[in-house]
Amino acid sequence: MSKAIENVISNAIVRSFSNKFADSLTVDAAIVGGGPSAMVAARYLAEAGVKVAVFERKLAPGGGTWGGGMLFNEVVVQDSAIAILDKFNIRHSELADAPGYHTLDSVEMASALIYGAVHAGAKIFNSVSVEDIVFKNGKVNGLVINWTPVERLGMHVDPLTVIAEAVIDGTGHPSEIIRMATDKAQIKIDTATGQVMGERPMWVDSGEASTVENTKEYFPGLFACGMSANNCSGGYRMGPIFGGMLLSGKKVAEAVIAKLGK
Numbered sequence: 001m002s003k004a005i006e007n008v009i010s011n012a013i014v015r016s017f018s019n020k021f022a023d024s025l026t027v028d029a030a031i032v033g034g035g036p037s038a039m040v041a042a043r044y045l046a047e048a049g050v051k052v053a054v055f056e057r058k059l060a061p062g063g064g065t066w067g068g069g070m071l072f073n074e075v076v077v078q079d080s081a082i083a084i085l086d087k088f089n090i091r092h093s094e095l096a097d098a099p100g101y102h103t104l105d106s107v108e109m110a111s112a113l114i115y116g117a118v119h120a121g122a123k124i125f126n127s128v129s130v131e132d133i134v135f136k137n138g139k140v141n142g143l144v145i146n147w148t149p150v151e152r153l154g155m156h157v158d159p160l161t162v163i164a165e166a167v168i169d170g171t172g173h174p175s176e177i178i179r180m181a182t183d184k185a186q187i188k189i190d191t192a193t194g195q196v197m198g199e200r201p202m203w204v205d206s207g208e209a210s211t212v213e214n215t216k217e218y219f220p221g222l223f224a225c226g227m228s229a230n231n232c233s234g235g236y237r238m239g240p241i242f243g244g245m246l247l248s249g250k251k252v253a254e255a256v257i258a259k260l261g262k
């Protein structure tokens with residue numbers, strides 16, 4: 001008797017997903033959050049031959065990209081990050097009255113960043129929340145993960161773990177993973193206070209520069225990029241300009257590649 005097509009479909013999905021998931025339980029780099037800095041990092045890492053998986057709490061990766069500024073779905077990127085937009089084939093147009101600044105469609109940007117990361121070989125697991133870190137022998141060794149619906153419903157279900165040489169906190173404004181490390185593992189991170197310093201109010205050019213400057217390894221095995229890096233080091237916020245996020249993603253990838261000797 002030939003298999004029912006209903007069975008063929010279900011089997012294919014379960015097998016294919018299980019293979020992908022099982023293979024991603026041990027990676028070189030695990031990224032938490034699927035925002036713009038993370039997507040750029042994932043692509044550069046994958047292209048360098050680094051085995052990389054991204055865990056994103058929401059159903060749709062892309063983080064704060066989709067909504068542009070106040071739901072006006074356009075964002076601004078400055079000249080310094082245009083090469084990254086071009087690499088992802090994201091179209092942009094320079095402002096006639098403010099040379100050096102470009103507008104682009106935020107939906108095109110979000111979807112192109114995600115596609116670029118996956119197509120380069122990064123694995124993205126959506127609707128997965130990181131609820132803890134693996135911390136062994138004074139080093140961050142991986143992530144503790146569970147389904148977001150389990151987290152949201154407060155279900156009493158034990159998580160699974162991912163082992164990684166490098167963990168990248170791309171969780172945006174809250175720096176969730178670095179905070180877990182300082183709170184639960186009681187470590188001091190590489191900031192002026194040893195703790196997460198917290199984001200300051202809006203100052204666009206300062207925030208853009210400090211996001212990139214503060215993208216680094218904060219503790220052995222634990223890196224931060226994007227708004228998470230800015231928040232860790234007490235930088236100013238910058239709103240819907242994304243050059244700093246894109247450059248931060250590239251910078252964290254380079255730091256991880258150097259650390260792993262890839």
Ligand code: 48F
Binds near residue numbers: 032036062129227238
């Ligand atoms: O905040 P987010 O977009 O990351 P980003 O790369 O970019 C920031 C900009 O979008 C914007 C900005 C630009 O000027 O200020 O805010 O720093 O995306 C962070 C992603 O991380 C996910 C969250 O759902 C979001 O999509 N995330 C946060 N905590 C967790 C997580 C967690 N514990 N587990 C999994 N995903």
